[in-house]
Amino acid sequence: MATQTFLVKLKKLTKKKHQQFCYEQSEFADCVNHCVERIQKGEKLSSKEVRFNLKSTIKNEAIRRAKKAISDYRKGLAKTIPTFRNSIGIKINNQNWNSVRKNGKWYIAFTTNKGKKTLPIVETADGQMYFPFLTPKNREFRGTIELLRKGTDWYVAIPIQVSSELDLEEKHKGVKESMQDYTFIGVDLGLRHIAVLSEPLSGKRQLFSGKEVGYMRRHFRSLRRSLGKKKAQRAIERIGKKESRWMKDYNRKLAKDIVDFARQFDHPMIKLERLDDIRTTCRSMTKTEKSIHSWPFYQLKQFIKERAAKFNIPVVDINPFKTSQTCFDCKHAEKGNRSQEKFKCKKCGHASHADLNAANNIAVSTTLAA
Numbered sequence: 001m002a003t004q005t006f007l008v009k010l011k012k013l014t015k016k017k018h019q020q021f022c023y024e025q026s027e028f029a030d031c032v033n034h035c036v037e038r039i040q041k042g043e044k045l046s047s048k049e050v051r052f053n054l055k056s057t058i059k060n061e062a063i064r065r066a067k068k069a070i071s072d073y074r075k076g077l078a079k080t081i082p083t084f085r086n087s088i089g090i091k092i093n094n095q096n097w098n099s100v101r102k103n104g105k106w107y108i109a110f111t112t113n114k115g116k117k118t119l120p121i122v123e124t125a126d127g128q129m130y131f132p133f134l135t136p137k138n139r140e141f142r143g144t145i146e147l148l149r150k151g152t153d154w155y156v157a158i159p160i161q162v163s164s165e166l167d168l169e170e171k172h173k174g175v176k177e178s179m180q181d182y183t184f185i186g187v188d189l190g191l192r193h194i195a196v197l198s199e200p201l202s203g204k205r206q207l208f209s210g211k212e213v214g215y216m217r218r219h220f221r222s223l224r225r226s227l228g229k230k231k232a233q234r235a236i237e238r239i240g241k242k243e244s245r246w247m248k249d250y251n252r253k254l255a256k257d258i259v260d261f262a263r264q265f266d267h268p269m270i271k272l273e274r275l276d277d278i279r280t281t282c283r284s285m286t287k288t289e290k291s292i293h294s295w296p297f298y299q300l301k302q303f304i305k306e307r308a309a310k311f312n313i314p315v316v317d318i319n320p321f322k323t324s325q326t327c328f329d330c331k332h333a334e335k336g337n338r339s340q341e342k343f344k345c346k347k348c349g350h351a352s353h354a355d356l357n358a359a360n361n362i363a364v365s366t367t368l369a370a
């Protein structure tokens with residue numbers, strides 16, 4: 001996982017807004033310079049003690065920027081402590097900005113001196129891909145942005161955590177136009193529960209037990225075994241085919257149920273785990289068992305994608321990194337959090353069904369898999 005920063009250009013600002021932002025930028029630069037001086041004198045600053053015409057959250061960013069300049073200098077990372085000028089970027093933390101979808105277009109909203117401003121952006125592939133993940137709903141996935149100016153053009157530098165790039169545009173050409181604030185549905189696939197679906201905001205969920213599949217697999221296996229002794233090769237093959245047909249039917253129905261669950265929400269987006277995790281979680285299994293277990297999941301995912309496409313519901317693959325060990329409440333990740341089907345956070349004590357906790361994490365994950 002890496003943090004990537006992408007640059008979004010704001011549509012041409014009105015003269016009034018441009019002047020307001022220029023004023024804030026110079027105020028921010030002055031504020032950082034002022035803080036550098038006071039911190040060097042040994043003062044411990046808080047936004048209340050810094051008298052500049054800026055929101056206190058922006059003043060806090062100025063203090064942070066000043067501290068960084070001093071520590072970079074002290075650590076030898078910078079030759080001097082610079083004097084900040086009007087070209088400095090204004091930092092805005094994650095609680096004070098988000099993306100907004102209005103009339104089919106993307107906007108960025110952020111805090112300024114004159115209240116929260118919602119401004120249209122010049123739409124690009126990056127914006128299309130990432131803005132759905134930066135709405136007010138997914139606060140914890142936004143980082144600190146920087147408002148930058150080049151001449152009279154304004155830009156916002158937005159950090160986002162990605163494992164690899166996923167071209168939403170390419171995958172979902174048909175739905176691109178209707179992209180709104182998505183409702184994210186996490187789907188955890190496994191053996192104990194074949195599928196656990198969750199929409200964390202409403203708390204709606206659905207669990208599909210793995211018992212039936214487990215039972216049928218054992219049934220077919222024992223049939224094959226009893227025949228194996230009689231070396232009835234043809235009959236074994238016949239059973240094998242019967243089993244695949246059964247599995248295929250089962251997966252078709254399950255894919256339909258999963259997509260039906262998603263359809264009850266406005267603008268659903270289904271998030272699935274990339275498959276390799278399912279194989280690694282079943283450590284006790286032999287290699288052949290693992291391969292037997294992985295193909296039905298692959299098929300199930302294909303069916304989900306096909307079915308979802310009929311309703312223009314995008315399906316994205318999420319990097320399964322630590323989704324099962326991370327606490328959905330406090331985000332603390334530790335192996336010991338999970339024991340079989342129970343999840344209990346070692347840090348905050350949050351207890352939940354392990355697969356449901358994983359489905360919730362998948363639903364809010366912004367770490368897209370390749």
Ligand SMILES: [Zn+2]
Pocket residue numbers: 327328329330331332345346347348349350
């Ligand atoms: Zn916790």
